[in-house]
Amino acid sequence: MEILIYLVPMALLLGLTGLAAFMWSLKNGQYDDVQGAAVRVLSDDDIHK
Amino acid sequence: MAETLDLSIYVKRQDDGTAHLDLAIEGIDCAACIDEIEGGLCQLPGVVEARLNYTNHRLAVEWRDGELSPAAVVEELQRLGYKAHPFQARLVEEEETRRAKWLLKCLAVAGFASMNIMLLAVSVWSGNVTDITPEIRDFFHWLAALIALPAVAYAGQPFFQSAMGALRNGRTNMDVPIVVGILLALGMSVVETVNSAEHTYFDSVVMLLFFLLCGRYLDQAMRRKTRAVAGNLASYRAEVAHKIEPNGEVVLVPTAALKAGDRVLVRPGERVAVDGVIISGSSEIDESLVTGETAHRAVRAESQVYAGSMNYNGTLTLHVTAAGKGTLLDEVERLLGNAAAAKSRYVQLADRVARVYAPIVHTAAALTAIAWIVSGASVHDALITAISVLIITCPCALALAVPVVQVVASGALFRAGVFLNAGDAFERLAKVDTIVFDKTGTLTLPTMSVVNAGDLEPALLQAASRLALSSHHPLAAAVAKIAQDRRPYEDVVEEPGRGVRAIVNGIEMRLGSPAFCGAEDLAKEAVSLDPTASAIALLWGDKRACLLVRQALRPDAVEVVTGLQRRGFDCRILSGDRPEAVAPIAAALGIKMWRGGCKPAEKIEALEALKVEGRKVLMVGDGLNDAPALAAAHVSLSPISAADLTQAQADAVFLGDRLEPVQKTIEISRRAHSLMQQNLGIALVYNVIAVPLAFFGYVTPLVAALAMSGSSSLVTLNALRARGRSPVLALAEHATSAEPVLAPQGA
Structure with missing residues (x-):
């Protein structure tokens, strides 16, 4: 059961990373325009001919 | 355009030398609009950034200050085929956005905690029936406590605050038993962890919190969406006025830029945009949108005029008076104060249930403890069983029963073109048996x-x-x-x-x-x-x-009113207009009970008389004179064309030229109300089954987790039926664009 010494901290760390990423995206305003984000991906304004 | 609108009051100057303007955009219907608008604006000299929010149809433009006039932005958008209206975020909306973010944070924390604790809990459950060692079980329990305690302290705040607020006012609400259950379960789990016992409830507590926060967040999101659209509509209607500068020059400004003491020019055929006193000129004005009176009133110097009146033949110069001054407004404000105070006595269904529920549950827990001690069990076992009764009855399903239906039903209303101002309006709407209509602007269209x-x-x-x-x-x-x-x-x-x-x-x-x-x-x-x-x-x-x-009847007025009468609603008219003008309308609609020439106070009296008869009145009205009556009625509706003060009093606002939303609102509310009752029933049945189990000590954390999430899911699924059976064809966006916008003057 020594494996728990690695696994448990790793599980907690992964969870906390996910939480931190979510908090960052919330602060970054990524949920302000949910529908817009869905359609902006279709625009090709980054292609310069 | 001969005249340009001076929008400078809406421009926010920022420290880095840029100017910022928020606009509500009309006519966005596809994804391509984003590129068209943002690309088009970025071509203008000086524009630093243009960002369109596709969800709420608002555009934020920034440019280097001094290089561009705000009117040029609006003109460019006009050229691209979009109508832009300067937009000022209202305080309520900003407050709601902040609260939504906070709830989302709490939700994320609860979500993180419940997933991690579940990982540990499932290991313990499966270990308990196989070969887990007590040391590892304790270790897992301690870990779960480490996650759960801070998570509950953070994510439980919305409930702690609401429960404290209620207790401080000497009331109980649904959050009180929730908080009691959460705290007891946490406390007991910590004690059991210290005693290296087999069972803890950390997983149930955090999952319960997660479910409840989901309900709260959805409720909040729906309300925010409604407010955003209502805010846009309000800015579409924002009116403009010709202001006379001190040097005699006439400029076109938004009414928001006018201050008391300014002078304003009103030409024939224009709508008066502000309250004021006439300095010079004489004319006839149509005040039907204000008082309901369709006959024109002759005005001359010293006369008081109200925003919303139509100027017919002469040019008027007005002296703008501060908001809330003037004889009619004073009376309306005074009546409003009284009426609103009377209404706040209504207690919501959920709170009524909570008042009965909390004492019963707490008594049951006390009885459990006593019964176990009397039958010879140890104090420790008796307490554990009593607490498990409290945990299993923690009203998760009960707390979700009403708000989830509200979310789904207000979504259905939103698609039908009705915006709800008050969350508890469903319960009141469902009880309505008498409908009182105003005539002008409500049964009839606001325009000629x-x-x-x-x-x-x-x-x-x-x-x-x-x-x-x-x-x-x-x-x-x-x-x-x-x-x-x-x-x-x-x-x-x-x-x-x-x-x-x-x-x-x-x-x-x-x-x-x-x-x-x-x-x-x-x-x-x-x-x-x-x-x-x-x-x-x-x-x-x-x-x-x-x-x-x-002013013609709304196109479907006859159909809707006769339909409502056939279904047993008592329809009446209370109008501020002359009786001769009301009679033909009442005859056309087949309404026998009608009164004309009512002053605001008389409308309230009439409503009070109906209340004394024990009737539940729905008031539908739009004029400034209707505002007190709307506040006094059991529940109220107003069309989107109504005066701002009136709309603020109404429980819901409907869009468009048709009267059908009135009927729809009642139908959806009745369905929502019966679903709320069904949901409360489901929650009750769950308790009837769960409490005896807990009483006899059969409730393990696994049973608690299954029972609680099972009942919550059942309630939520049942609430989804509030959407209605028929597919909804008309999208809310269509209703929005079909809304006739008052013609801006001078444009």
Whole structure:
């Protein structure tokens, strides 16, 4: 059961990373325009001919 | 455009030398609009950034200060085919956005904690039936406590605050038993962890919190969406006024830029945009949107006029008075204060249940402890069982029963073009048995229209309407609406106070007062049939016609009102207009109980009398004079064209030209209310089954987790039925774009 010494901290760390990423995206305003984000991906304004 | 609108009050100057403007954009219907608008604006010199929020149709533009005028941005958007309206975020909306973010954070924390604790809990459950060592079980319990305690302290705040607020006022609400359950379960789990016991409840607590926060967040999100659309609509309606600068120059400004003491010019055919006192000029004004009275009032210097009145024939100079001053407004404000105080006594269904529920549950837990001690169990076991009763009855399903239905039903209303102001309106709407309508602007359309269009020769009608495009008179605007060919005739001469004339293909054409067109005999005959209408005459060579213009009934008014009466609703009219004008409308709708010439106080009296009879009244009204009556009624609705003060009092606001939303609102509310009751029933049945199990000590954390999430899911699924069976075709966006926007003046 020594494996728990690695696994448990790793599980907690992964969870906390996910939480931190979510908090960052919330602060970054990524949920302000949910529908817009869905359609902006279709625009090709980054292609310069 | 001859005049440009001065938007400088909406511009926010920022420290880095850029100017910022928020606009609500009308006419966005596809993804391509984003590129078109942002790309188009970025081509303007000086624009630093243009970002369109596709969810709420708002555009934020930033440019280097001084290089561009805000009007140029609006004009560019106009050229691209979009109408832009300056937008000022209201305090309520900002507050809601902040709260939504906070709830989302709590939700994320609860989500993180519940997933991690579940990982540990499942290991313990499966270990308990196989070969877990007590050391590892303790280790897992300690880990779970480490995650759960801070997570609950953070994510539980919305409930702690609400429960504290209620207790401080000496009341209980649903959050009180929730908080008691959460804290007891946490406390007991910590004690059990210290004692290296087999069971802890950390997983149930955090999962419960996660479910409840989901409900809260969805409720909040729905309300925020409604508010955002309502905010946009309010800015579409924002009016403009001609302000007279101290140097005598006339500039076009949004009414938000006007201050008390400013002078404003109102030309014939324009709507008065502010409350004020006339300094010079005399005219006749139509105050039907304010008082419901359709007969015009003659005004001269020193007269008080209200925002929303239509100026007919003379040019007026107004002195703007501070908001809330003036005889009518004072009375309305005073009545509003009284009426609103009376209404706050209503107790919501959920709180009524909570008042009964909390004492019963707490007594049951106490009885459990006593019963176990009496039957010879140890104090420790008795306490554990009593606490498990409290945990299993923690009203998760009960707390979700009402809000989830509210979310789904207000979504259904939103699609039907109705915006809810008050969350508890469903319960009140479902009980309605009497519907009182205002006449002007509610049963009738807020704008004038030609009522005898069907009796006239189509060619004459089209000629008249095309000629009317060149006139500034308010009655002509009603005629112009029916023009199919939107190009005005050339060389049209307008004779103020008489009408317009033009020579078309060598034949003279005139539209205006009957005397101007030599059609007094025709007009007299027509008006005798319909005494409340105004007559406009047309002369085209030797052909003559008389058009009758008045506020027509909403297109489906007859159908909706008779439908409501057939279903047993008692429909009545209380109008501020003259009885002679109300009678024909009441007759057309088949309404027997009606009153005209009501002052705001008389409307309230009439509603009070109905209340004494034990009736639950739905008041539908739009005028400023209706605001106190809306506040006094059991529940109220108003059309989107209503005065701002009136809309703020209504429990819900409906869009569009039709009266159907009134019927829809009642239907959806009734369905929602019965679903709320069903949900409360489900929650009750769950408790009836769960409490005896807990009483006899059969509740393990696994059973608690399954029972609680099972009942919550059941309640949520049942709530989804509030959407209704029929597929909803009309999208809310369509309802929004179909909304007739009041014509901006001077544009």
